[in-house]
Amino acid sequence: MRSQFLGKFFLGRLCWRMIVGSKAEFERDLIRERTNAGLVAARARGRIGGQPKKLKTNGKVALARRMFADQSHSIPEMCAALGISRATLYRYVKETKSPE
Numbered sequence: 432m433r434s435q436f437l438g439k440f441f442l443g444r445l446c447w448r449m450i451v452g453s454k455a456e457f458e459r460d461l462i463r464e465r466t467n468a469g470l471v472a473a474r475a476r477g478r479i480g481g482q483p484k485k486l487k488t489n490g491k492v493a494l495a496r497r498m499f500a501d502q503s504h505s506i507p508e509m510c511a512a513l514g515i516s517r518a519t520l521y522r523y524v525k526e527t528k529s530p531e
Contacts, residue, residue, distance in 0.1 A: 485519050486515065494513070
């Protein structure tokens, strides 16, 4: 595919790199377009991307907030009881506070 002319002179190498580079850019654009089309189709079917919520029910969220407000349990105890990490606990508690 690559002729002697394209590899021998600097102008030939330049042309070759432009051809290969533009083909790679075109393929990348195709991948991006297909990915976005797939995401739109999935959203139309009701699918959402990302990891599912750890505390799925409002009861567990309310329990986490009550335990945090009560302060009778330590943070590791609350996390172990709910099966979540410290960061997740703070994220759920932070959602209840009003912005100042």
